Amino acid sequence: MKSHDLKHNSATGHVTGRSVYVNDMESGPGQLVARVVYSKHAHARITDIDVAKAAGVPGIAAIITAKDIPGKNQMGPVVHDEPCLAEGEVSFAGQAVVLIAAENEEAALEAERLVRIEYLPLDAVLTLRDAIAKNALIAPPRYILSGDAAGAMEKAPLKLEGILETGAQEHWYLETQSALAVPGEGREMTVYASSQNPSETQAIVAEVLGIPRNEVEVEVRRMGGAFGGKETQANHVAAWAALLANAAGRPVKIHLFRDDDQIMTGKRHRFLSEYRIGFDEEGRILAYEVELNSDAGAATDLSLAILERAMFHAENGYYIPNISITGRAYRTNLPSNTAFRGFGGPQGMAVIENAIDRIARLLKKDAAGIRKLNFYGIDERNQAPYGELILNNRLHVIYERLLISSKYEERRAEIDIFNGRHRWKKRGLALTPVKFGISFTTAFLNQAGALVNIYKDGTIQVNHGGTEMGQGLHTKILGIAAAESGVSARHIKVSSTNTSKVPNTSATAASSGSDLNGMAVKNAIETLKARLKPVACAELMKAGAKDPHHGGIVFAEDAVFTADEPEIRISFPKLVMAAYLAQVSLSATGFYKTPGIHFNRETGRGNPFYYYAYGMAVSEVETDMLTGMYRLLRSDILHDVGDSLNEQIDLGQIEGGFIQGVGWCTTEEIKWDDKGRLLSHSPDTYKIPTAGDIPEVFNVELLRDYPNTGTIRKSKAVGEPPFMLAFSVWLAIKDAISAAGDHRFEPLFSLPATAEVVLLSLEEIRKKTENIP
Ligand code: MTE
Ligand code: HPA
Ligand code: MOS
Numbered sequence: 001m002k003s004h005d006l007k008h009n010s011a012t013g014h015v016t017g018r019s020v021y022v023n024d025m026e027s028g029p030g031q032l033v034a035r036v037v038y039s040k041h042a043h044a045r046i047t048d049i050d051v052a053k054a055a056g057v058p059g060i061a062a063i064i065t066a067k068d069i070p071g072k073n074q075m076g077p078v079v080h081d082e083p084c085l086a087e088g089e090v091s092f093a094g095q096a097v098v099l100i101a102a103e104n105e106e107a108a109l110e111a112e113r114l115v116r117i118e119y120l121p122l123d124a125v126l127t128l129r130d131a132i133a134k135n136a137l138i139a140p141p142r143y144i145l146s147g148d149a150a151g152a153m154e155k156a157p158l159k160l161e162g163i164l165e166t167g168a169q170e171h172w173y174l175e176t177q178s179a180l181a182v183p184g185e186g187r188e189m190t191v192y193a194s195s196q197n198p199s200e201t202q203a204i205v206a207e208v209l210g211i212p213r214n215e216v217e218v219e220v221r222r223m224g225g226a227f228g229g230k231e232t233q234a235n236h237v238a239a240w241a242a243l244l245a246n247a248a249g250r251p252v253k254i255h256l257f258r259d260d261d262q263i264m265t266g267k268r269h270r271f272l273s274e275y276r277i278g279f280d281e282e283g284r285i286l287a288y289e290v291e292l293n294s295d296a297g298a299a300t301d302l303s304l305a306i307l308e309r310a311m312f313h314a315e316n317g318y319y320i321p322n323i324s325i326t327g328r329a330y331r332t333n334l335p336s337n338t339a340f341r342g343f344g345g346p347q348g349m350a351v352i353e354n355a356i357d358r359i360a361r362l363l364k365k366d367a368a369g370i371r372k373l374n375f376y377g378i379d380e381r382n383q384a385p386y387g388e389l390i391l392n393n394r395l396h397v398i399y400e401r402l403l404i405s406s407k408y409e410e411r412r413a414e415i416d417i418f419n420g421r422h423r424w425k426k427r428g429l430a431l432t433p434v435k436f437g438i439s440f441t442t443a444f445l446n447q448a449g450a451l452v453n454i455y456k457d458g459t460i461q462v463n464h465g466g467t468e469m470g471q472g473l474h475t476k477i478l479g480i481a482a483a484e485s486g487v488s489a490r491h492i493k494v495s496s497t498n499t500s501k502v503p504n505t506s507a508t509a510a511s512s513g514s515d516l517n518g519m520a521v522k523n524a525i526e527t528l529k530a531r532l533k534p535v536a537c538a539e540l541m542k543a544g545a546k547d548p549h550h551g552g553i554v555f556a557e558d559a560v561f562t563a564d565e566p567e568i569r570i571s572f573p574k575l576v577m578a579a580y581l582a583q584v585s586l587s588a589t590g591f592y593k594t595p596g597i598h599f600n601r602e603t604g605r606g607n608p609f610y611y612y613a614y615g616m617a618v619s620e621v622e623t624d625m626l627t628g629m630y631r632l633l634r635s636d637i638l639h640d641v642g643d644s645l646n647e648q649i650d651l652g653q654i655e656g657g658f659i660q661g662v663g664w665c666t667t668e669e670i671k672w673d674d675k676g677r678l679l680s681h682s683p684d685t686y687k688i689p690t691a692g693d694i695p696e697v698f699n700v701e702l703l704r705d706y707p708n709t710g711t712i713r714k715s716k717a718v719g720e721p722p723f724m725l726a727f728s729v730w731l732a733i734k735d736a737i738s739a740a741g742d743h744r745f746e747p748l749f750s751l752p753a754t755a756e757v758v759l760l761s762l763e764e765i766r767k768k769t770e771n772i773p
Contacts, residue, residue, distance in 0.1 A: 004646050009475045022178035022194050027251040032061050034254045035108040037098035037115050039090035042333040042676025043124035054114040059107030062247040064099040071210025077232040079300035084208050091298040092335050093677045094264040101244040101252050124333040126676045128272045128295045131330035138296045138329045144604040146385040147322030152287035156278025164351050166751040168670040169268035172688050175224025176261040179238040180253040181245035187211045189242050194223045195234035197507035202499045204235040205242045221496040226469035228339030231507045233265050262681040268340035270295040271347040277355045283370035287322040296329040297336035303329045310344030316352050317395050317435035318374040319381040342723045353727045368431040387605040394614040394640045406618040406636035419739040424625045428735030431618045432728040436721035437609030439597050445506040446594035448516035452524040454586040458573025460492045465505030466517035467497045472649035473513045480518045484525045486555030511717035518712035524590025535579040536560040539570045613716045615639035617725035623736035628759030634697035642708030642716035654722040661726025663689040741765040
């Protein structure tokens with residue numbers, strides 16, 4: 001089996017239920033369960049907390065409030081504005097106030113009922129509009145400016161303006177937030193976490209316990225999904241479990257109930273964006289002014305980086321010579337919003353994609369053509385608003401190929417005929433592109449480490465800083481290690497992620513897990529191969545080879561040999577044993593940092609991205625004019641992953657990312673009541689896509705023959721970019737609504753386009769159609 005065909009290393013484990021998650025782990029007798037008592041108020045002063053009665057429940061091992069935290073009451077990852085437990089005040093419904101550890105769940109729940117917290121409710125900011133009206137900024141506004149947007153807007157022959165609201169999104173990882181904390185000798189604490197960022201989990205646990213980081217070990221075997229929701233907010237359960245374990249002197253596991261998880265944790269940022277766009281009669285965009293306003297929630301978390309990425313993607317794949325992008329993040333009394341696949345990119349892109357759709361409708365032209373007209377050029381019209389040159393632009397080749405493979409033109413004509421013949425059913429079609437910048441936009445985070453051990457039997461253990469959340473990173477790393485070492489994958493093991501093996505790592509995020517960690521692993525293996533080469537030369541000479549120095553040593557097929565005499569070979573285990581006896585170190589660290597990226601936040605200019613990933617989708621929907629219901633008939637996707645590290649995994653990422661995006665664009669709607677309490681906190685009120693929502697015809701292809709340069713095995717990151725291909729579905733729905741009025745009126749539209757939104761929009765169109773015969 002070629003290393004890039006490896007099956008996902010948990011495939012069997014997942015379907016047989018043998019894969020181990022935190023909640024499957026038992027650290028032995030004495031392990032306690034925990035409950036987190038959280039605020040029911042969005043904003044209130046805490047006037048009293050009484051845990052005396054709760055503490056009297058048999059089986060209670062520890063009860064903790066803010067005053068019992070031995071270290072700092074702090075768990076903000078970047079800005080330290082997030083208390084670990086509420087102190088004096090609560091700033092959102094769902095905020096942790098009291099922690100309980102008990103022998104069993106019944107006792108914990110009984111104690112929770114007896115905890116008394118007295119509140120004095122305060123005014124709460126619950127909507128973005130209210131936050132904007134109150135100017136409740138979380139940080140100063142940010143700008144990216146290029147050309148003369150105001151001047152060009154003034155001169156533009158045609159203009160449109162509008163507001164677009166895009167909704168929040170719940171991560172809905174199958175495994176809710178979980179952690180198992182096991183106290184050790186002295187101050188030691190080991191945490192088995194479900195975290196995308198073990199190093200930061202380690203840092204936060206050390207901080208709340210008031211101990212140095214070298215006393216804390218965090219291990220992550222795998223997550224049952226994360227999607228950004230465990231980039232920072234997995235630290236919380238880890239910190240709580242560690243505080244309880246420290247207080248009780250016994251292991252403590254926290255595994256949040258689904259409803260609690262949805263109530264307590266942050267989501268994708270809602271945005272309210274205002275824009276003006278100027279263009280000519282052809283549909284060429286001349287000027288774009290956009291103000292992106294995000295709902296950060298109660299604390300900063302990653303909101304500023306997310307806002308920045310939204311700004312970096314405000315123009316998506318389009319060259320806009322005069323542009324002004326403003327970003328503002330506002331504080332509200334809701335759980336702190338956080339990373340979610342795309343990391344602001346989707347929110348920024350939705351605005352321009354909808355604006356281009358509006359341009360096409362105004363000009364009565366097909367939107368795909370307007371998009372193509374505005375794509376970044378290959379050698380000209382290729383500078384992003386922040387100054388980076390868009391090199392190796394794949395939009396044009398993808399467009400040419402996808403237009404043909406999806407039969408775009410023919411189907412556009414067929415749909416027009418269908419819509420002419422059907423009064424109560426209308427079909428819509430849309431093509432949308434994605435250009436997504438790859439790299440952490442916080443430049444120093446673009447680093448990774450690895451530790452590769454070769455054991456005396458010739459087997460290899462690979463440790464790296466990345467975490468497995470279902471995206472197949474460990475399988476890709478396994479393939480990379482096999483290809484770089486020449487040892488078959490069955491002799492290589494990729495271990496759990498552990499802060500004691502690889503320290504100071506970045507989160508597995510920004511889709512860069514395989515880019516960064518793959519390079520670090522390659523680097524470690526190169527070090528080991530360099531050490532093994534002299535041994536290989538000596539052993540090959542003993543076996544009768546000519547002077548191997550000239551041929552060059554090849555590591556392949558579980559052996560070493562020279563290119564000149566491939567029949568004379570030493571097996572890898574034999575080589576390893578010889579190296580051990582020759583006192584050669586068989587363990588090496590590896591390191592990688594992405595070269596050449598930088599960005600100046602003051603000037604809004606720089607090269608924040610190492611490269612871009614591209615993709616495009618064409619989707620067709622059918623909408624019921626009477627109910628607003630729609631079905632996804634067909635989606636065709638062509639996506640650029642460079643030379644794939646693993647085709648099955650990449651296809652899975654594209655399909656999964658796309659469908660998760662479809663959920664955000666269509667059915668996933670988060671609602672709070674007027675007190676800031678989450679209404680949609682379980683699957684019966686929050687609709688994520690299921691098998692029935694997958695398009696009836698689903699053609700997903702990788703762009704062939706376009707290797708990337710300068711990346712691990714010429715690959716490209718794939719985790720997040722396909723999410724945004726879902727705009728094709730969103731705008732196909734809009735196209736179907738528009739067909740209801742014979743494309744004479746512009747539909748009202750927002751994101752998500754729920755059946756309710758569609759129905760209201762259809763009603764509007766119907767009224768207009770009746771007024772104008
Ligand atoms: N795929 C699965 N199955 N589960 C996940 O949690 N997270 C996504 C993406 N794909 C996720 C996933 C997100 S938000 C990111 S940033 C990347 O995976 C992270 O992994 P990578 O960098 O290894 O691609
Ligand atoms: N993506 C994900 N996480 C991050 C980023 C990013 O671009 N920057 C900082 N944290
Ligand atoms: Mo992904 S949102 O960068 O964890």
